[in-house]
Amino acid sequence: xxxxxxxxxxxxxxxxxxxxxxxxxxxxxxxxxxxxxxxxxxxxxxxxxxxxxxxxxxxxxxxxxxxxxxxxxxxxxxxxxxxxxxxxxxxxxxxxxxxxxxxxxxxxxxxxxxxxxxxxxxxxxxxxxxxxxxxxxxxxxxxxxxxxxxxxxxxxxxxxxxxxxxxxxxxxxxxxxxxxxxxxxxxxxxxxxxxxxxxxxxxxxxxxxxxxxxxxxxxxxxxxxxxxx
Amino acid sequence: xxxxxxxxxxxxxxxxxxxxxxxxxxxxxxxxxxxxxxxxxxxxxxxxxxxxxxxxxxxxxxxxxxxxxxxxxxxxxxxxxxxxxxxxxxxxxxxxxxxxxxxxxxxxxxxxxxxxxxxxxxxxxxxxxxxxxxxxxxxxxxxxxxxxxxxxxxxxxxxxxxxxxxxxxxxxxxxxxxxxxxxxxxxxxxxxxxxxxxxxxxxxxxxxxxxxxxxxxxxxxxxxxxxxxxxxxxxxxxxxxxxxxxxxxxxxxxxxxxxxxxxxxxx
Numbered sequence: 001x002x003x004x005x006x007x008x009x010x011x012x013x014x015x016x017x018x019x020x021x022x023x024x025x026x027x028x029x030x031x032x033x034x035x036x037x038x039x040x041x042x043x044x045x046x047x048x049x050x051x052x053x054x055x056x057x058x059x060x061x062x063x064x065x066x067x068x069x070x071x072x073x074x075x076x077x078x079x080x081x082x083x084x085x086x087x088x089x090x091x092x093x094x095x096x097x098x099x100x101x102x103x104x105x106x107x108x109x110x111x112x113x114x115x116x117x118x119x120x121x122x123x124x125x126x127x128x129x130x131x132x133x134x135x136x137x138x139x140x141x142x143x144x145x146x147x148x149x150x151x152x153x154x155x156x157x158x159x160x161x162x163x164x165x166x167x168x169x170x171x172x173x174x175x176x177x178x179x180x181x182x183x184x185x186x187x188x189x190x191x192x193x194x195x196x197x198x199x200x201x202x203x204x205x206x207x208x209x210x211x212x213x214x215x216x217x218x219x220x221x222x223x224x225x226x227x228x229x
Numbered sequence: 230x231x232x233x234x235x236x237x238x239x240x241x242x243x244x245x246x247x248x249x250x251x252x253x254x255x256x257x258x259x260x261x262x263x264x265x266x267x268x269x270x271x272x273x274x275x276x277x278x279x280x281x282x283x284x285x286x287x288x289x290x291x292x293x294x295x296x297x298x299x300x301x302x303x304x305x306x307x308x309x310x311x312x313x314x315x316x317x318x319x320x321x322x323x324x325x326x327x328x329x330x331x332x333x334x335x336x337x338x339x340x341x342x343x344x345x346x347x348x349x350x351x352x353x354x355x356x357x358x359x360x361x362x363x364x365x366x367x368x369x370x371x372x373x374x375x376x377x378x379x380x381x382x383x384x385x386x387x388x389x390x391x392x393x394x395x396x397x398x399x400x401x402x403x404x405x406x407x408x409x410x411x412x413x414x415x416x417x418x419x420x421x422x423x424x425x426x427x428x429x430x431x432x433x434x435x436x437x438x439x440x441x442x443x444x445x446x447x448x449x450x451x452x453x454x455x456x457x458x459x460x461x462x463x464x465x466x467x468x469x470x471x472x473x474x475x476x477x478x479x480x481x482x483x484x485x486x487x488x489x490x491x492x493x494x495x496x
Contacts, residue, residue, distance in 0.1 A: 071437075074400065074436055074437060075398070075400040075401060075435030075436070076400050076401075076403070079401065116359075116361035116362070117361070118361060119397070119398060119401055119434070123401065140360070140361045141359070141360070141361070
């Protein structure tokens, strides 16, 4: 029974159905329980939270990522899945903590000083939450000092910086330099993204990675996490 | 509806290159194509950030001279940098033009709005402040109210103002198209003399068949009271929809039949 629940959970993640009232990608699951109902059901069936996350939620999101890459899915489809998974993760959080399971890392994200674009940043934040990371979103036009202070006090594993403009991307370099000056550079992996930046720019300013989009960001942070273990 | 041709914008790679290499022929052809397709104004934008503001100002002066040589249509001077706008104005021939843009950010407004006052030009005002684009109708209207007060103080008449209610991708937030449409309605009822303008393409970001979404939104915005649109005038279907929509919302039928006889209506 519980195996069936996890398979259905994964299928509902792929469909982006948060609850039984959601339409999903097609109407094949109409009226049946969605991600949140199935997550609660799996807990009642005493499925370990690890299994729920890895075989249900994350496995489903991987399929969503593939479908997004091949342009079968578009932003609304991907966001529906990620939001459902994000809420399911919130339900699971106390169980994960109680069972001493490995909670994925902490991620702090911000659009840098001078830049007020937040669409890409918000999508990345939603996807990372969907992938099980604890995301703190500092918002837009965030001063370098505030970012450094956040790193110092909250000790995130990852710092994601976003900028759309060639003028504002310079602030990313400033953040990296300030982290170095404060002796915090080796405490956090810095990932950058946005229309203006590139792999070359990431190397130039000494960031740890450039991410093309949210799914790429998940791949990068997962890789960094695995290296740590 | 007033058509502002958007094609001469350095966010397009080919245009950026033409500006950098000072390719007069390329820009001339682009401007003339926009005019032939029915543009009332030609927007000119040299981009931002790739170079210093002096370089941008020089590029803008060149661009204004070239486009004005190519056509008699008035220009929309499009830059978020006051020095670049000032450079364009120094080069500008004639009196009719629109400056694009100010926001509810005091520094930018104080630098740019006096130029619009001095020239008696149109002025695009974005419904946002320093905190980015607000999500709600109310916050966007708050930005408009603040801007209206400041512009009135500087001697700018409501008729000169083109409020841009701003457009966010509907793929990311399904209510955003309605937020823009309701903001247009509210601006038109609060400030009867003022005009509204939008750029379309943001609405369809992240979705397939974007032109279909842009065109549908355009028709809805026309009904909501939109006065001007920043658009690719070479999109003949969108231009035809504007003519049909203008007719259907009571702006008269002759514009439609005239466009039809000119071969400009496609279905």
